[in-house]
Amino acid sequence: MEKTLPPIPVKRYFTIGEVGELCGVKPHVLRYWEQEFTQLRPMKRRGNRRYYQHHEVLMIRRIRDLLYDQGFTISGARNKLQEIVQGERDRRKAGVVPLEGMEAVEIDQEAFEAAIHQDEEQHIEAPAANHRAPSTIDPLQLMHLRRELFEIRELLTVGR
Structure with missing residues (x-):
């Protein structure tokens, strides 16, 4: 069908x-x-x-x-x-x-920890040059965004 x-x-x-x-x-x-x-x-x-x-x-x-x-x-x-x-x-x-209508976003734990470690090194070595290309996804920011979206969704569902 x-x-x-x-x-x-x-x-x-x-x-x-x-x-x-x-x-x-x-x-x-x-x-x-x-x-x-x-x-x-x-x-x-x-x-x-x-x-x-x-x-x-x-x-x-x-x-x-x-x-x-x-x-x-x-x-x-x-x-x-x-x-x-x-x-x-x-x-x-x-x-x-999982975000509604989307697959759950999975983060490879090793890659996540490596990115955090790399962020810490970049921040210490060159804080002014700590920006990224728009196409690069920062796993730490993604995790915080995901958590915030989940909290917002929970607040919205409580009011139903």
């Missing part, structure tokens, strides 16, 4: 029709999946109208992939989704923070 799905626009809420188009499933299928997958809980407003958030659209795409592309049954997909969610929780506890 290899159908390319459109990119998810940057907005806070999506109607059931929009989610259906973004995920390649009909609205009645989405309503059924809400009953089968407890992680899927769209906000309901006036007249029981459903409004999905970005993370729910990603989850629906994941469910769709499990059911339609990988051939799981509803029960099997439910179990696999729970495994995936638990694995993400475990990685988060271990300090590996």
Whole structure:
């Protein structure tokens, strides 16, 4: 069923029709999946109208992939989704923070320590020339940025 799905626009809420188009499933299928997958809980407003958030659209795409592309049954997909969610929780506890819609950024520990050591030497030898080309990623800065993004995401999810 290899159908390319459109990119998810940057907005806070999506109607059931929009989610259906973004995920390649009909609205009645989405309503059924809400009953089968407890992680899927769209906000309901006036007249029981459903409004999905970005993370729910990603989850629906994941469910769709499990059911339609990988051939799981509803029960099997439910179990696999729970495994995936638990694995993400475990990685988060271990300090590996996946950004939504992206793969987790892994840092080679030896390369990371070598870069820190190199930074310390450069800072001592020539503090004024301690700038880098824009294409070079500083692992230490990346780690701090990742940690800060994780903290921001946690603050945002608390308010939901």
